[in-house]
Amino acid sequence: MTNAEGTKVQRIGMVIGLRDEAVEDYRRLHADDEPGVRDLLQKHHLRNFSIFMQRLPDGRLYEFGYYEYTGDDLEGDLAALDAEPRNRAWLARCDPMQVPLPGAAGWTVMEPVYHNP
Amino acid sequence: MTNAEGTKVQRIGMVIGLRDEAVEDYRRLHADDEPGVRDLLQKHHLRNFSIFMQRLPDGRLYEFGYYEYTGDDLEGDLAALDAEPRNRAWLARCDPMQVPLPGAAGWTVMEPVYHNP
Numbered sequence: 359m360t361n362a363e364g365t366k367v368q369r370i371g372m373v374i375g376l377r378d379e380a381v382e383d384y385r386r387l388h389a390d391d392e393p394g395v396r397d398l399l400q401k402h403h404l405r406n407f408s409i410f411m412q413r414l415p416d417g418r419l420y421e422f423g424y425y426e427y428t429g430d431d432l433e434g435d436l437a438a439l440d441a442e443p444r445n446r447a448w449l450a451r452c453d454p455m456q457v458p459l460p461g462a463a464g465w466t467v468m469e470p471v472y473h474n475p
Numbered sequence: 476m477t478n479a480e481g482t483k484v485q486r487i488g489m490v491i492g493l494r495d496e497a498v499e500d501y502r503r504l505h506a507d508d509e510p511g512v513r514d515l516l517q518k519h520h521l522r523n524f525s526i527f528m529q530r531l532p533d534g535r536l537y538e539f540g541y542y543e544y545t546g547d548d549l550e551g552d553l554a555a556l557d558a559e560p561r562n563r564a565w566l567a568r569c570d571p572m573q574v575p576l577p578g579a580a581g582w583t584v585m586e587p588v589y590h591n592p
Contacts, residue, residue, distance in 0.1 A: 371527030371539055388589035396591045406592060408541070410488030410585035415577055416533035422488055422585065424525070424541045460532055468527035468539065472505035474513045475523060 367405075368427040369473060372465040375457030376411065376419040384411075384421075384455050395448045402439040403429030421456070423465060484522075485544040486590065489582040492574030493528065493536040501528075501538075501572050512565045519556040520546030538573070540582060 524542040
């Protein structure tokens with residue numbers, strides 16, 4: 359699968375819970391003017407990264423993440439991103455706000471069922 | 476917000492339930508070789524459209540949709556898409572498989588909280 363520029367791209371959709379009391383902090387940390395780890399996502403070929411938030415019928419808040427991986431070693435790049443000290447510091451702030459799905463340690467990668475360019 | 480080609484783009488994330496008994500039919504209808512309404516999405520400027528599926532801790536299946544709107548009248552284009560006879564026929568097949576969130580008639584548009592190019 360390639361994007362508009364002919365680059366190979368792998369689309370990842372993922373989900374995780376978000377604690378009610380963390381919503382405002384989470385929004386602030388992810389605001390457009392907050393640098394966070396934006397440069398590290400770029401460095402490790404995670405592009406066009408969006409997060410959306412929604413309360414579902416079980417009464418809980420969930421976040422849905424989408425990104426496009428443009429490198430050629432997704433596992434390797436994710437491991438390298440995990441090892442970045444600034445990314446570790448970032449996750450140390452975000453992790454306590456989130457509630458992984460049962461059995462998961464972080465975001466749960468979802469099954470892709472459709473894509474139309 | 477613009478994409479890599481400098482085109483204005485609006486990113487939409489949305490969610491809806493999926494009935495357990497409909498999973499196989501839904502996957503088949505959305506397979507890569509199924510034309511469905513792919514051309515109509517293009518015609519009305521809905522690009523890079525992905526759907527992912529996940530069972531959440533409430534035991535129910537959900538679908539998460541993501542697309543990029545590249546036109547300049549989202550409401551108008553969505554209304555025009557809704558009015559396409561082939562899209563109506565398509566929805567008549569998909570709608571019975573799906574479970575809108577309480578109070579919704581179809582997909583629920585989620586709050587965007589983050590974007591990194």
